[in-house]
Amino acid sequence: MKRLRPLIAAAALCLAGSAQALTIFACEPEWAALARTLAPHAQVRSATHARQDPHHIEARPSLIAALRRADLAICTGAALESGWLPMLQQRAGNAKVQDGELGMLYAADEVSLIDPQPHATPGPFAGDVHPEGNPHLQLDPHRLRSVAQAIAARLGHIDPGHRDDIQRRWQAFDADWQQRIRAWEERARPLRGLRVATQHSTFDYLWRWLGVDNVADLEPQPGMPPTPGHLQGLLNRTRAQPPRAVVAATYQDPQSAQWLASQLGSATRLLHLPATVADDANASALATWFDSLLNALLAVAPAAPSAQAQTPPTQP
Numbered sequence: 449m450k451r452l453r454p455l456i457a458a459a460a461l462c463l464a465g466s467a468q469a470l471t472i473f474a475c476e477p478e479w480a481a482l483a484r485t486l487a488p489h490a491q492v493r494s495a496t497h498a499r500q501d502p503h504h505i506e507a508r509p510s511l512i513a514a515l516r517r518a519d520l521a522i523c524t525g526a527a528l529e530s531g532w533l534p535m536l537q538q539r540a541g542n543a544k545v546q547d548g549e550l551g552m553l554y555a556a557d558e559v560s561l562i563d564p565q566p567h568a569t570p571g572p573f574a575g576d577v578h579p580e581g582n583p584h585l586q587l588d589p590h591r592l593r594s595v596a597q598a599i600a601a602r603l604g605h606i607d608p609g610h611r612d613d614i615q616r617r618w619q620a621f622d623a624d625w626q627q628r629i630r631a632w633e634e635r636a637r638p639l640r641g642l643r644v645a646t647q648h649s650t651f652d653y654l655w656r657w658l659g660v661d662n663v664a665d666l667e668p669q670p671g672m673p674p675t676p677g678h679l680q681g682l683l684n685r686t687r688a689q690p691p692r693a694v695v696a697a698t699y700q701d702p703q704s705a706q707w708l709a710s711q712l713g714s715a716t717r718l719l720h721l722p723a724t725v726a727d728d729a730n731a732s733a734l735a736t737w738f739d740s741l742l743n744a745l746l747a748v749a750p751a752a753p754s755a756q757a758q759t760p761p762t763q764p
């Protein structure tokens with residue numbers, strides 16, 4: 449934050465002098481949802497939605513135009529958007545949202561990241577390879593809370609006229625969120641030790657938080673799409689003790705996960721889990737999203753209480 453201090457006064461004056469509403473550009477829907485929660489007076493736009501792969505986005509003219517108008521951009525960082533955000537920043541030509549400026553906030557700068565891969569070199573799958581650590585941090589509600597706090601602080605600097613309101617909203621969010629975390633952790637006890645196989649490191653923060661055991665990655669190398677040979681190897685390795693679920697994110701091509709789940713038989717279920725909120729404009733989007741993740745996982749857990757398994761999925 450130190451490097452930003454000289455910029456704060458200028459940015460604040462700039463916004464105070466303009467009649468237009470605070471405009472926020474979020475790279476992913478979870479940050480848009482947080483921005484809306486903390487600053488409902490702002491115009492917020494998410495560059496992506498839940499069915500899009502945030503590693504690979506086209507730098508469309510509409511996104512460039514949106515970033516050009518932004519007072520604040522909130523992105524994940526840690527190279528998640530390295531395939532498209534730098535181009536957007538360059539083409540938008542908006543000085544406020546360049547790296548190091550007050551108007552550019554990277555969530556990954558606000559928390560510690562798991563699994564850094566210092567020797568990984570981004571290649572043709574740049575964006576999927578994560579040398580600085582796993583960028584999919586939104587799937588840990590504790591880290592998400594830290595990012596919310598950082599967004600509230602930054603918003604207060606950029607928009608001092610609303611600082612008190614933003615602080616009140618942060619405190620209300622925090623009280624509610626911490627209560628929810630406690631309830632989720634209580635509910636999720638049956639998930640400890642649940643064995644799953646997953647495509648990519650998308651849900652690794654969720655697994656760590658819940659104590660879920662991710663026994664296999666459908667990607668032969670980080671960022672590389674599943675190959676038939678790798679999938680066959682996984683099948684051979686896990687057949688004797690199949691995972692309870694094969695998990696893919698809703699933005700991923702389901703074919704590989706489908707194949708592996710079907711080959712493993714009826715003890716293994718296919719789960720399509722959302723890696724972000726469904727609708728960032730919905731005030732309860734973040735809580736609903738974590739509820740839905742827990743519901744889906746509890747439905748496949750061996751000790752799932754009957755109340756959690758109201759809609760048992762039919763076997764294919």
Ligand SMILES: [Zn+2]
Pocket residue numbers: 503575576577578583584648649650
């Ligand atoms: Zn990734």
